[in-house]
Amino acid sequence: MDHEFKANIxxxxxxxxxYDYGGYLPYFGNGSDLYIDPGCLGNTESYSYLGKTYEKPxxxxxxxxxxxxxxxxxxxxQELEIxxxxxxxxxxx
Numbered sequence: 001m002d003h004e005f006k007a008n009i010x011x012x013x014x015x016x017x018x019y020d021y022g023g024y025l026p027y028f029g030n031g032s033d034l035y036i037d038p039g040c041l042g043n044t045e046s047y048s049y050l051g052k053t054y055e056k057p058x059x060x061x062x063x064x065x066x067x068x069x070x071x072x073x074x075x076x077x078q079e080l081e082i083x084x085x086x087x088x089x090x091x092x093x
Contacts, residue, residue, distance in 0.1 A: 047066070
């Protein structure tokens with residue numbers, strides 16, 4: 001991705017922004033706005049489909065929402081970092 005983009009949560013869908021299912025990495029959005037497969041560093045099963053819970057990028061910035069974040073619908077992760085904001089309650093156990 002050669003551009004900056006902030007995916008805001010759609011109004012009324014705040015409770016669907018992030019999920020924690022045992023054995024999986026964080027799952028963003030209801031409908032897989034961003035899904036990172038647990039084997040993401042060695043497979044191409046991760047994908048994104050913005051617009052279910054998070055706002056879609058504007059049409060002038062994005063012609064194909066499934067390819068917007070990684071350039072392809074399914075992708076292999078090269079590097080992964082997950083942060084928690086200090087002082088915020090973690091949803092992860």
